[in-house]
Amino acid sequence: MAQPKDIALSTQPDFATRMSVSTSPSAAFHSPPSSFSSKLPQRGLTKQLKPFNSKDIKILLLENVNQSGRNILTGQGYQVEALKTSLPEDQLIEKIKDVQVIGIRSKTKLTEKVLREAKNLLVIGCFCIGTNQVDLEYAAKHGIAVFNSPFANSRSVAELVIGEIISLARQLGDRSNEMHQGTWNKVSAKCWEIRGKTLGIVGYGHIGSQLSVLAEAMGMTVIYYDVVTLMGLGTARQVPTLEALLTEADFVTLHVPELPETKNMISTAQLEKMKEGSYLINASRGTVVDIQALINAMRSGKIAGAALDVYPNEPSANGDYFNRQLNQWGEDLRSVKNIILTPHIGGSTEEAQRAIGVEVSDALVRYINQGVTLGSVNLPEVNLRSLTLDEPNYARVIYVHHNVPGVLRKVNEIFGNHNVDKQISDSRGDVAYLMADVSDVNLGDMKELFDALEALSSKIMVRVLY
Numbered sequence: 001m002a003q004p005k006d007i008a009l010s011t012q013p014d015f016a017t018r019m020s021v022s023t024s025p026s027a028a029f030h031s032p033p034s035s036f037s038s039k040l041p042q043r044g045l046t047k048q049l050k051p052f053n054s055k056d057i058k059i060l061l062l063e064n065v066n067q068s069g070r071n072i073l074t075g076q077g078y079q080v081e082a083l084k085t086s087l088p089e090d091q092l093i094e095k096i097k098d099v100q101v102i103g104i105r106s107k108t109k110l111t112e113k114v115l116r117e118a119k120n121l122l123v124i125g126c127f128c129i130g131t132n133q134v135d136l137e138y139a140a141k142h143g144i145a146v147f148n149s150p151f152a153n154s155r156s157v158a159e160l161v162i163g164e165i166i167s168l169a170r171q172l173g174d175r176s177n178e179m180h181q182g183t184w185n186k187v188s189a190k191c192w193e194i195r196g197k198t199l200g201i202v203g204y205g206h207i208g209s210q211l212s213v214l215a216e217a218m219g220m221t222v223i224y225y226d227v228v229t230l231m232g233l234g235t236a237r238q239v240p241t242l243e244a245l246l247t248e249a250d251f252v253t254l255h256v257p258e259l260p261e262t263k264n265m266i267s268t269a270q271l272e273k274m275k276e277g278s279y280l281i282n283a284s285r286g287t288v289v290d291i292q293a294l295i296n297a298m299r300s301g302k303i304a305g306a307a308l309d310v311y312p313n314e315p316s317a318n319g320d321y322f323n324r325q326l327n328q329w330g331e332d333l334r335s336v337k338n339i340i341l342t343p344h345i346g347g348s349t350e351e352a353q354r355a356i357g358v359e360v361s362d363a364l365v366r367y368i369n370q371g372v373t374l375g376s377v378n379l380p381e382v383n384l385r386s387l388t389l390d391e392p393n394y395a396r397v398i399y400v401h402h403n404v405p406g407v408l409r410k411v412n413e414i415f416g417n418h419n420v421d422k423q424i425s426d427s428r429g430d431v432a433y434l435m436a437d438v439s440d441v442n443l444g445d446m447k448e449l450f451d452a453l454e455a456l457s458s459k460i461m462v463r464v465l466y
Protein backbone atom coordinates (compact mmCIF):
# COMPACT_ATOMS: atom_id res chain seq x y z
CA MET A 1 0.00 0.00 0.00
CA ALA A 2 1.32 3.40 -0.89
CA GLN A 3 0.73 5.31 2.35
CA PRO A 4 2.63 7.96 4.23
CA LYS A 5 4.97 5.91 6.40
CA ASP A 6 3.60 5.12 9.81
CA ILE A 7 6.02 7.10 11.89
CA ALA A 8 8.80 8.36 9.69
CA LEU A 9 11.31 11.12 9.76
CA SER A 10 10.67 13.72 7.09
CA THR A 11 13.43 13.31 4.52
CA GLN A 12 12.29 16.32 2.46
CA PRO A 13 14.60 19.31 2.79
CA ASP A 14 12.62 22.44 3.50
CA PHE A 15 11.03 24.38 0.63
CA ALA A 16 13.32 27.39 0.81
CA THR A 17 16.40 25.15 0.65
CA ARG A 18 15.20 23.20 -2.37
CA MET A 19 13.96 26.16 -4.39
CA SER A 20 15.19 29.67 -3.94
CA VAL A 21 11.89 31.33 -4.70
CA SER A 22 10.85 34.65 -3.26
CA THR A 23 8.24 34.85 -0.56
CA SER A 24 5.04 36.84 -0.75
CA PRO A 25 5.05 40.01 1.32
CA SER A 26 1.98 38.67 3.12
CA ALA A 27 3.77 35.42 3.97
CA ALA A 28 5.83 37.35 6.48
CA PHE A 29 2.74 37.83 8.63
CA HIS A 30 2.37 34.11 9.32
CA SER A 31 4.61 31.95 11.44
CA PRO A 32 6.06 29.28 9.19
CA PRO A 33 4.78 25.77 9.78
CA SER A 34 7.25 23.94 11.98
CA SER A 35 8.06 21.50 9.17
CA PHE A 36 9.62 24.51 7.39
CA SER A 37 11.82 25.48 10.26
CA SER A 38 14.36 22.73 10.64
CA LYS A 39 16.82 25.22 12.11
CA LEU A 40 14.53 26.20 14.98
CA PRO A 41 14.94 24.28 18.23
CA GLN A 42 12.43 21.42 18.42
CA ARG A 43 11.48 19.23 21.32
CA GLY A 44 11.80 16.18 19.11
CA LEU A 45 11.80 15.08 15.51
CA THR A 46 8.66 15.72 13.49
CA LYS A 47 6.32 12.77 13.25
CA GLN A 48 4.58 12.18 9.96
CA LEU A 49 0.91 11.57 10.55
CA LYS A 50 -1.61 9.37 8.76
CA PRO A 51 -5.39 8.98 9.02
CA PHE A 52 -6.52 6.52 11.71
CA ASN A 53 -9.23 5.13 9.40
CA SER A 54 -6.52 4.60 6.87
CA LYS A 55 -7.10 4.84 3.16
CA ASP A 56 -4.56 5.11 0.38
CA ILE A 57 -4.02 8.70 -0.64
CA LYS A 58 -4.88 8.79 -4.33
CA ILE A 59 -3.98 11.86 -6.32
CA LEU A 60 -5.00 12.87 -9.83
CA LEU A 61 -2.77 15.46 -11.46
CA LEU A 62 -4.02 17.07 -14.68
CA GLU A 63 -2.53 19.54 -17.17
CA ASN A 64 1.07 18.38 -17.06
CA VAL A 65 1.98 19.40 -13.52
CA ASN A 66 5.74 19.79 -13.27
CA GLN A 67 7.90 16.81 -12.34
CA SER A 68 9.15 18.70 -9.27
CA GLY A 69 5.67 18.49 -7.80
CA ARG A 70 5.08 14.90 -8.84
CA ASN A 71 8.35 13.85 -7.17
CA ILE A 72 7.32 15.35 -3.83
CA LEU A 73 3.94 13.61 -3.90
CA THR A 74 5.22 10.20 -4.98
CA GLY A 75 8.04 10.63 -2.44
CA GLN A 76 5.36 10.65 0.26
CA GLY A 77 4.12 7.26 -0.91
CA TYR A 78 0.87 8.62 -2.36
CA GLN A 79 -0.61 6.98 -5.46
CA VAL A 80 -0.24 9.57 -8.18
CA GLU A 81 -1.81 9.48 -11.63
CA ALA A 82 -0.55 12.31 -13.82
CA LEU A 83 -2.11 13.29 -17.15
CA LYS A 84 -0.79 15.84 -19.64
CA THR A 85 -4.13 17.49 -20.44
CA SER A 86 -7.28 18.54 -18.65
CA LEU A 87 -10.35 16.28 -19.03
CA PRO A 88 -13.81 16.81 -20.48
CA GLU A 89 -16.44 17.15 -17.77
CA ASP A 90 -17.85 13.61 -18.01
CA GLN A 91 -14.39 12.01 -17.71
CA LEU A 92 -13.43 14.39 -14.92
CA ILE A 93 -16.54 13.43 -12.96
CA GLU A 94 -15.69 9.74 -13.30
CA LYS A 95 -12.08 10.20 -12.20
CA ILE A 96 -12.64 12.66 -9.37
CA LYS A 97 -14.96 10.24 -7.52
CA ASP A 98 -12.03 8.10 -6.59
CA VAL A 99 -9.36 10.54 -5.39
CA GLN A 100 -8.62 12.45 -2.20
CA VAL A 101 -6.50 15.04 -3.97
CA ILE A 102 -6.69 16.68 -7.37
CA GLY A 103 -4.03 18.90 -8.90
CA ILE A 104 -5.00 21.17 -11.79
CA ARG A 105 -3.88 24.28 -13.66
CA SER A 106 -6.00 26.98 -15.27
CA LYS A 107 -8.03 24.84 -17.72
CA THR A 108 -9.79 22.33 -15.47
CA LYS A 109 -13.13 23.63 -14.29
CA LEU A 110 -14.00 22.33 -10.84
CA THR A 111 -17.60 23.49 -10.79
CA GLU A 112 -20.24 22.60 -8.21
CA LYS A 113 -21.49 19.93 -10.64
CA VAL A 114 -18.07 18.26 -10.70
CA LEU A 115 -17.33 18.73 -6.99
CA ARG A 116 -20.69 17.22 -6.02
CA GLU A 117 -19.37 13.91 -7.32
CA ALA A 118 -16.04 14.24 -5.52
CA LYS A 119 -17.13 12.36 -2.43
CA ASN A 120 -13.61 11.50 -1.25
CA LEU A 121 -11.95 14.80 -2.05
CA LEU A 122 -9.94 16.44 0.75
CA VAL A 123 -7.96 19.04 -1.09
CA ILE A 124 -7.44 20.75 -4.44
CA GLY A 125 -4.03 22.00 -5.59
CA CYS A 126 -4.11 24.73 -8.26
CA PHE A 127 -0.62 24.55 -9.73
CA CYS A 128 -0.97 28.14 -10.96
CA ILE A 129 -1.96 31.58 -9.67
CA GLY A 130 -5.60 31.77 -10.72
CA THR A 131 -8.28 29.95 -8.71
CA ASN A 132 -11.26 31.27 -10.70
CA GLN A 133 -11.66 27.81 -12.29
CA VAL A 134 -12.69 26.34 -8.91
CA ASP A 135 -15.98 26.88 -7.09
CA LEU A 136 -14.16 27.99 -3.94
CA GLU A 137 -17.29 28.55 -1.90
CA TYR A 138 -18.74 25.13 -2.63
CA ALA A 139 -15.37 23.57 -1.82
CA ALA A 140 -15.13 25.43 1.52
CA LYS A 141 -18.67 24.48 2.50
CA HIS A 142 -17.71 20.84 1.99
CA GLY A 143 -14.43 21.10 3.88
CA ILE A 144 -12.28 20.83 0.74
CA ALA A 145 -9.21 23.04 1.05
CA VAL A 146 -7.84 24.80 -2.02
CA PHE A 147 -4.20 25.84 -2.39
CA ASN A 148 -2.45 27.72 -5.19
CA SER A 149 0.90 29.31 -5.91
CA PRO A 150 0.20 33.01 -5.54
CA PHE A 151 3.32 34.49 -7.11
CA ALA A 152 5.79 31.89 -8.42
CA ASN A 153 5.07 32.71 -12.07
CA SER A 154 4.65 36.50 -11.68
CA ARG A 155 8.12 37.28 -12.95
CA SER A 156 7.63 35.06 -16.02
CA VAL A 157 4.45 36.95 -16.94
CA ALA A 158 6.09 40.34 -16.37
CA GLU A 159 9.02 39.39 -18.63
CA LEU A 160 6.66 38.18 -21.36
CA VAL A 161 4.82 41.51 -21.27
CA ILE A 162 8.08 43.46 -21.54
CA GLY A 163 8.95 41.39 -24.61
CA GLU A 164 5.52 42.12 -26.07
CA ILE A 165 5.72 45.87 -25.48
CA ILE A 166 8.90 46.07 -27.56
CA SER A 167 7.61 43.58 -30.15
CA LEU A 168 4.40 45.57 -30.68
CA ALA A 169 6.18 48.92 -30.83
CA ARG A 170 8.48 47.54 -33.55
CA GLN A 171 5.84 45.36 -35.30
CA LEU A 172 8.15 42.37 -34.81
CA GLY A 173 5.43 39.75 -35.23
CA ASP A 174 4.43 41.05 -38.66
CA ARG A 175 8.04 41.49 -39.87
CA SER A 176 8.89 37.98 -38.74
CA ASN A 177 5.77 36.49 -40.39
CA GLU A 178 6.63 38.30 -43.65
CA MET A 179 10.18 36.95 -43.61
CA HIS A 180 8.79 33.44 -42.98
CA GLN A 181 6.74 33.97 -46.18
CA GLY A 182 9.91 35.12 -48.03
CA THR A 183 9.00 38.86 -48.00
CA TRP A 184 11.63 41.54 -47.18
CA ASN A 185 9.66 44.55 -45.88
CA LYS A 186 12.00 47.09 -44.28
CA VAL A 187 9.86 49.86 -42.68
CA SER A 188 10.23 52.46 -39.95
CA ALA A 189 6.83 54.15 -40.24
CA LYS A 190 4.87 53.76 -36.98
CA CYS A 191 7.71 51.81 -35.35
CA TRP A 192 8.78 53.30 -32.05
CA GLU A 193 11.22 53.13 -29.17
CA ILE A 194 9.55 52.43 -25.85
CA ARG A 195 11.78 54.88 -23.97
CA GLY A 196 9.71 57.83 -22.76
CA LYS A 197 6.37 56.14 -23.50
CA THR A 198 3.73 55.66 -20.82
CA LEU A 199 2.77 52.20 -19.63
CA GLY A 200 -0.65 51.94 -17.97
CA ILE A 201 -0.95 48.90 -15.68
CA VAL A 202 -4.45 47.81 -14.71
CA GLY A 203 -4.18 45.72 -11.52
CA TYR A 204 -1.02 46.52 -9.54
CA GLY A 205 -0.61 43.19 -7.74
CA HIS A 206 2.19 40.65 -7.92
CA ILE A 207 2.53 40.82 -11.71
CA GLY A 208 1.64 44.47 -12.24
CA SER A 209 4.19 45.67 -9.68
CA GLN A 210 6.99 43.44 -11.08
CA LEU A 211 6.26 44.81 -14.51
CA SER A 212 6.32 48.36 -13.17
CA VAL A 213 9.94 47.98 -12.04
CA LEU A 214 11.08 46.41 -15.31
CA ALA A 215 9.32 49.04 -17.44
CA GLU A 216 10.81 51.95 -15.51
CA ALA A 217 14.26 50.41 -15.87
CA MET A 218 13.74 50.67 -19.63
CA GLY A 219 12.84 54.34 -19.48
CA MET A 220 9.06 54.09 -19.51
CA THR A 221 6.78 56.25 -17.38
CA VAL A 222 4.48 53.99 -15.35
CA ILE A 223 0.94 54.75 -14.21
CA TYR A 224 -1.42 52.23 -12.69
CA TYR A 225 -5.05 51.77 -11.76
CA ASP A 226 -6.17 49.42 -8.98
CA VAL A 227 -9.29 49.17 -6.85
CA VAL A 228 -7.01 49.24 -3.82
CA THR A 229 -4.81 52.21 -2.95
CA LEU A 230 -1.26 50.95 -3.28
CA MET A 231 2.18 52.50 -2.97
CA GLY A 232 3.84 52.79 -6.35
CA LEU A 233 7.30 51.30 -6.82
CA GLY A 234 9.98 53.70 -8.08
CA THR A 235 8.24 56.69 -9.57
CA ALA A 236 5.12 54.80 -10.70
CA ARG A 237 1.96 56.80 -10.04
CA GLN A 238 -1.52 55.53 -9.19
CA VAL A 239 -4.35 57.14 -11.15
CA PRO A 240 -7.86 57.38 -9.70
CA THR A 241 -9.88 55.79 -12.49
CA LEU A 242 -9.57 53.34 -15.34
CA GLU A 243 -10.59 56.15 -17.67
CA ALA A 244 -7.69 58.33 -16.49
CA LEU A 245 -5.31 55.48 -17.26
CA LEU A 246 -6.77 54.76 -20.67
CA THR A 247 -6.56 58.38 -21.81
CA GLU A 248 -2.93 58.78 -20.71
CA ALA A 249 -1.20 55.47 -21.54
CA ASP A 250 0.54 54.54 -24.79
CA PHE A 251 0.50 50.88 -23.72
CA VAL A 252 -2.28 49.42 -21.56
CA THR A 253 -1.64 46.06 -19.90
CA LEU A 254 -4.19 44.11 -17.86
CA HIS A 255 -3.32 42.19 -14.68
CA VAL A 256 -6.61 41.77 -12.84
CA PRO A 257 -8.27 38.53 -11.71
CA GLU A 258 -11.34 37.07 -13.39
CA LEU A 259 -14.27 38.51 -11.47
CA PRO A 260 -17.78 39.63 -12.40
CA GLU A 261 -16.44 43.23 -12.19
CA THR A 262 -13.57 42.55 -14.61
CA LYS A 263 -15.68 40.82 -17.29
CA ASN A 264 -15.38 42.86 -20.50
CA MET A 265 -13.54 45.54 -18.52
CA ILE A 266 -12.11 46.59 -21.88
CA SER A 267 -14.85 46.86 -24.49
CA THR A 268 -15.89 49.40 -27.14
CA ALA A 269 -16.35 52.34 -24.74
CA GLN A 270 -12.96 51.79 -23.09
CA LEU A 271 -11.15 51.26 -26.40
CA GLU A 272 -12.59 54.56 -27.61
CA LYS A 273 -11.05 56.29 -24.57
CA MET A 274 -7.59 54.95 -25.39
CA LYS A 275 -5.09 57.12 -27.25
CA GLU A 276 -5.02 57.01 -31.04
CA GLY A 277 -2.42 54.42 -32.09
CA SER A 278 -2.00 52.94 -28.60
CA TYR A 279 -1.48 49.27 -27.71
CA LEU A 280 -3.35 46.74 -25.55
CA ILE A 281 -1.90 43.68 -23.80
CA ASN A 282 -3.94 41.04 -21.99
CA ALA A 283 -2.19 38.24 -20.10
CA SER A 284 -4.74 38.07 -17.28
CA ARG A 285 -7.94 36.20 -18.16
CA GLY A 286 -9.78 35.90 -21.47
CA THR A 287 -13.04 37.32 -20.12
CA VAL A 288 -11.45 40.71 -19.33
CA VAL A 289 -11.37 41.91 -22.96
CA ASP A 290 -14.27 42.01 -25.40
CA ILE A 291 -12.35 40.55 -28.31
CA GLN A 292 -14.82 41.48 -31.04
CA ALA A 293 -14.58 45.10 -29.88
CA LEU A 294 -10.78 44.86 -29.99
CA ILE A 295 -10.86 43.49 -33.54
CA ASN A 296 -13.03 46.43 -34.60
CA ALA A 297 -10.74 48.95 -32.88
CA MET A 298 -7.68 47.46 -34.56
CA ARG A 299 -9.29 47.38 -37.98
CA SER A 300 -10.16 51.06 -37.64
CA GLY A 301 -6.54 51.88 -36.74
CA LYS A 302 -7.46 53.25 -33.32
CA ILE A 303 -5.43 50.50 -31.64
CA ALA A 304 -2.05 50.02 -33.31
CA GLY A 305 -1.25 46.64 -31.84
CA ALA A 306 -2.28 44.07 -29.28
CA ALA A 307 -0.94 40.99 -27.54
CA LEU A 308 -3.31 38.35 -26.18
CA ASP A 309 -2.21 35.37 -24.12
CA VAL A 310 -5.65 34.39 -22.79
CA TYR A 311 -9.07 33.79 -24.37
CA PRO A 312 -12.65 33.23 -23.20
CA ASN A 313 -12.47 29.62 -24.43
CA GLU A 314 -9.18 27.78 -24.43
CA PRO A 315 -8.62 24.21 -25.63
CA SER A 316 -7.85 21.48 -23.10
CA ALA A 317 -4.86 20.15 -25.06
CA ASN A 318 -2.31 21.25 -27.65
CA GLY A 319 -3.35 20.97 -31.30
CA ASP A 320 -5.03 22.87 -34.14
CA TYR A 321 -7.97 24.00 -32.01
CA PHE A 322 -7.70 27.80 -32.28
CA ASN A 323 -10.55 28.27 -34.75
CA ARG A 324 -14.11 29.49 -35.15
CA GLN A 325 -15.51 26.45 -33.29
CA LEU A 326 -13.64 27.45 -30.14
CA ASN A 327 -14.36 31.19 -30.30
CA GLN A 328 -16.60 32.56 -33.06
CA TRP A 329 -14.22 35.48 -33.83
CA GLY A 330 -11.22 33.10 -34.07
CA GLU A 331 -10.44 33.57 -37.76
CA ASP A 332 -11.08 37.34 -37.73
CA LEU A 333 -8.63 37.74 -34.89
CA ARG A 334 -5.96 35.79 -36.72
CA SER A 335 -6.29 38.08 -39.76
CA VAL A 336 -5.57 41.34 -37.86
CA LYS A 337 -2.17 43.03 -38.32
CA ASN A 338 0.30 43.58 -35.46
CA ILE A 339 -1.39 41.27 -33.01
CA ILE A 340 0.66 38.78 -31.03
CA LEU A 341 -1.34 35.67 -30.14
CA THR A 342 0.14 33.26 -27.62
CA PRO A 343 -1.43 30.09 -26.15
CA HIS A 344 -1.63 31.07 -22.45
CA ILE A 345 2.11 30.78 -21.87
CA GLY A 346 2.55 33.72 -19.48
CA GLY A 347 3.57 31.45 -16.62
CA SER A 348 5.04 28.70 -18.77
CA THR A 349 8.75 28.82 -18.00
CA GLU A 350 10.94 26.11 -16.50
CA GLU A 351 11.63 28.31 -13.48
CA ALA A 352 8.00 29.11 -12.77
CA GLN A 353 6.67 25.59 -13.31
CA ARG A 354 9.37 24.03 -11.15
CA ALA A 355 8.76 26.50 -8.33
CA ILE A 356 4.98 26.07 -8.54
CA GLY A 357 5.33 22.28 -8.50
CA VAL A 358 7.30 22.44 -5.26
CA GLU A 359 5.22 25.12 -3.57
CA VAL A 360 1.80 23.57 -4.20
CA SER A 361 2.92 20.00 -3.52
CA ASP A 362 4.48 21.07 -0.22
CA ALA A 363 1.19 22.72 0.75
CA LEU A 364 -0.71 19.56 -0.18
CA VAL A 365 1.61 17.37 1.86
CA ARG A 366 1.34 19.65 4.90
CA TYR A 367 -2.42 19.58 4.61
CA ILE A 368 -2.74 15.83 4.05
CA ASN A 369 -0.22 14.81 6.70
CA GLN A 370 -0.62 17.55 9.30
CA GLY A 371 -3.93 19.30 8.60
CA VAL A 372 -2.15 22.66 8.30
CA THR A 373 -4.11 25.12 6.12
CA LEU A 374 -1.53 27.92 5.78
CA GLY A 375 -1.87 29.41 2.30
CA SER A 376 -5.37 28.01 1.70
CA VAL A 377 -7.44 30.36 -0.45
CA ASN A 378 -10.83 29.21 0.85
CA LEU A 379 -10.46 27.91 4.44
CA PRO A 380 -9.21 29.76 7.51
CA GLU A 381 -5.43 29.58 7.77
CA VAL A 382 -4.67 27.37 10.76
CA ASN A 383 -1.34 26.01 11.94
CA LEU A 384 -0.42 23.90 14.92
CA ARG A 385 3.13 22.97 15.89
CA SER A 386 3.95 19.50 14.52
CA LEU A 387 3.70 16.41 16.68
CA THR A 388 7.07 14.88 17.37
CA LEU A 389 8.43 11.40 17.92
CA ASP A 390 8.43 12.22 21.64
CA GLU A 391 4.63 12.17 21.47
CA PRO A 392 3.80 8.64 20.28
CA ASN A 393 0.28 8.29 21.67
CA TYR A 394 -1.15 11.52 20.36
CA ALA A 395 -3.88 12.01 17.83
CA ARG A 396 -4.46 15.17 15.82
CA VAL A 397 -8.17 15.82 15.47
CA ILE A 398 -9.36 18.10 12.68
CA TYR A 399 -12.95 19.25 12.76
CA VAL A 400 -14.21 21.40 9.90
CA HIS A 401 -17.61 22.71 10.84
CA HIS A 402 -20.35 25.25 10.23
CA ASN A 403 -19.54 28.48 12.00
CA VAL A 404 -22.53 28.48 14.37
CA PRO A 405 -22.86 29.14 18.13
CA GLY A 406 -22.16 26.39 20.65
CA VAL A 407 -19.87 24.15 18.57
CA LEU A 408 -16.75 24.48 20.71
CA ARG A 409 -18.67 23.52 23.86
CA LYS A 410 -19.90 20.33 22.18
CA VAL A 411 -16.49 19.49 20.76
CA ASN A 412 -14.84 19.97 24.14
CA GLU A 413 -17.48 17.77 25.77
CA ILE A 414 -16.48 15.06 23.30
CA PHE A 415 -12.81 15.52 24.17
CA GLY A 416 -14.13 14.92 27.71
CA ASN A 417 -11.56 13.21 29.87
CA HIS A 418 -8.80 13.27 27.29
CA ASN A 419 -5.98 15.71 27.68
CA VAL A 420 -6.08 18.28 24.89
CA ASP A 421 -2.43 19.24 24.69
CA LYS A 422 -2.95 22.07 22.21
CA GLN A 423 -5.90 23.36 20.24
CA ILE A 424 -6.59 26.09 17.71
CA SER A 425 -9.69 27.24 15.91
CA ASP A 426 -10.45 29.90 13.34
CA SER A 427 -13.27 30.76 10.98
CA ARG A 428 -13.73 32.24 7.55
CA GLY A 429 -17.28 33.20 6.73
CA ASP A 430 -19.59 30.27 7.36
CA VAL A 431 -16.84 27.71 7.80
CA ALA A 432 -14.63 27.11 10.83
CA TYR A 433 -11.58 24.89 11.23
CA LEU A 434 -10.50 23.36 14.52
CA MET A 435 -7.34 21.39 15.17
CA ALA A 436 -6.50 19.74 18.47
CA ASP A 437 -3.71 17.41 19.60
CA VAL A 438 -5.01 14.91 22.13
CA SER A 439 -2.62 12.85 24.24
CA ASP A 440 -2.76 9.28 25.58
CA VAL A 441 -5.15 7.88 23.02
CA ASN A 442 -5.25 4.49 21.36
CA LEU A 443 -6.96 3.47 18.11
CA GLY A 444 -10.20 2.69 19.96
CA ASP A 445 -10.23 6.18 21.50
CA MET A 446 -9.62 7.68 18.08
CA LYS A 447 -12.59 5.84 16.62
CA GLU A 448 -14.79 7.04 19.49
CA LEU A 449 -13.68 10.64 18.99
CA PHE A 450 -14.19 10.33 15.25
CA ASP A 451 -17.69 8.85 15.54
CA ALA A 452 -18.81 11.39 18.13
CA LEU A 453 -17.64 14.35 16.04
CA GLU A 454 -19.16 12.82 12.89
CA ALA A 455 -22.53 12.76 14.65
CA LEU A 456 -22.58 16.51 15.44
CA SER A 457 -25.00 18.54 13.34
CA SER A 458 -22.35 21.23 12.77
CA LYS A 459 -19.98 18.75 11.09
CA ILE A 460 -18.57 19.38 7.64
CA MET A 461 -15.57 17.06 7.81
CA VAL A 462 -13.70 15.11 10.47
CA ARG A 463 -10.15 13.81 10.19
CA VAL A 464 -8.17 12.05 12.88
CA LEU A 465 -4.45 11.67 12.21
CA TYR A 466 -1.88 9.92 14.37
Ligand SMILES: NC(=O)c1ccc[n+]([C@@H]2O[C@H](COP(=O)([O-])OP(=O)(O)OC[C@H]3O[C@@H](n4cnc5c(N)ncnc54)[C@H](O)[C@@H]3O)[C@@H](O)[C@H]2O)c1
Pocket: 129, 130, 150, 151, 153, 154, 157, 202, 203, 204, 205, 206, 207, 208, 225, 226, 227, 228, 255, 256, 257, 258, 259, 261, 262, 283, 284, 285, 309, 310, 344, 345, 346, 347, 348
Ligand atom coordinates in the same frame (compact mmCIF):
# COMPACT_ATOMS: atom_id res chain seq x y z
N1 LIG B 1 -1.15 34.48 -18.61
C1 LIG B 1 -0.76 33.74 -17.62
O1 LIG B 1 -0.19 32.67 -17.80
C2 LIG B 1 -1.03 34.19 -16.22
C3 LIG B 1 -0.11 33.84 -15.21
C4 LIG B 1 -0.35 34.27 -13.93
C5 LIG B 1 -1.49 34.99 -13.63
N2 LIG B 1 -2.38 35.29 -14.61
C6 LIG B 1 -3.58 36.09 -14.32
O2 LIG B 1 -3.16 37.37 -13.90
C7 LIG B 1 -3.99 37.80 -12.85
C8 LIG B 1 -3.22 38.77 -11.98
O3 LIG B 1 -2.20 38.08 -11.31
P1 LIG B 1 -1.47 38.69 -10.02
O4 LIG B 1 -0.64 37.61 -9.47
O5 LIG B 1 -0.83 39.98 -10.33
O6 LIG B 1 -2.73 38.91 -9.09
P2 LIG B 1 -2.79 39.78 -7.78
O7 LIG B 1 -3.95 39.29 -7.02
O8 LIG B 1 -1.48 39.85 -7.11
O9 LIG B 1 -3.13 41.25 -8.34
C9 LIG B 1 -4.35 41.59 -8.92
C10 LIG B 1 -4.60 43.06 -8.67
O10 LIG B 1 -5.78 43.43 -9.38
C11 LIG B 1 -6.49 44.33 -8.56
N3 LIG B 1 -7.89 44.35 -8.98
C12 LIG B 1 -8.86 43.45 -8.70
N4 LIG B 1 -10.02 43.84 -9.29
C13 LIG B 1 -9.76 44.99 -9.95
C14 LIG B 1 -10.53 45.87 -10.73
N5 LIG B 1 -11.83 45.63 -10.98
N6 LIG B 1 -9.93 46.96 -11.23
C15 LIG B 1 -8.62 47.22 -10.98
N7 LIG B 1 -7.83 46.42 -10.24
C16 LIG B 1 -8.39 45.32 -9.74
C17 LIG B 1 -6.28 43.81 -7.15
O11 LIG B 1 -6.55 44.80 -6.18
C18 LIG B 1 -4.82 43.40 -7.21
O12 LIG B 1 -3.96 44.43 -6.81
C19 LIG B 1 -4.37 36.49 -12.13
O13 LIG B 1 -5.60 36.62 -11.47
C20 LIG B 1 -4.43 35.49 -13.22
O14 LIG B 1 -5.77 35.44 -13.68
C21 LIG B 1 -2.17 34.90 -15.90
Ligand SMILES: O=C(O)[C@H](O)COP(=O)(O)O
Pocket: 105, 106, 107, 127, 128, 129, 130, 131, 153, 344, 345, 346, 347, 348
Ligand atom coordinates in the same frame (compact mmCIF):
# COMPACT_ATOMS: atom_id res chain seq x y z
O1 LIG C 1 -3.26 31.36 -13.26
C1 LIG C 1 -2.11 31.22 -13.69
O2 LIG C 1 -1.13 31.00 -12.98
C2 LIG C 1 -1.87 31.35 -15.15
O3 LIG C 1 -3.01 31.67 -15.85
C3 LIG C 1 -1.14 30.18 -15.74
O4 LIG C 1 -1.98 29.08 -15.85
P1 LIG C 1 -1.43 27.70 -16.40
O5 LIG C 1 -0.65 27.06 -15.28
O6 LIG C 1 -2.63 26.91 -16.76
O7 LIG C 1 -0.53 28.00 -17.57
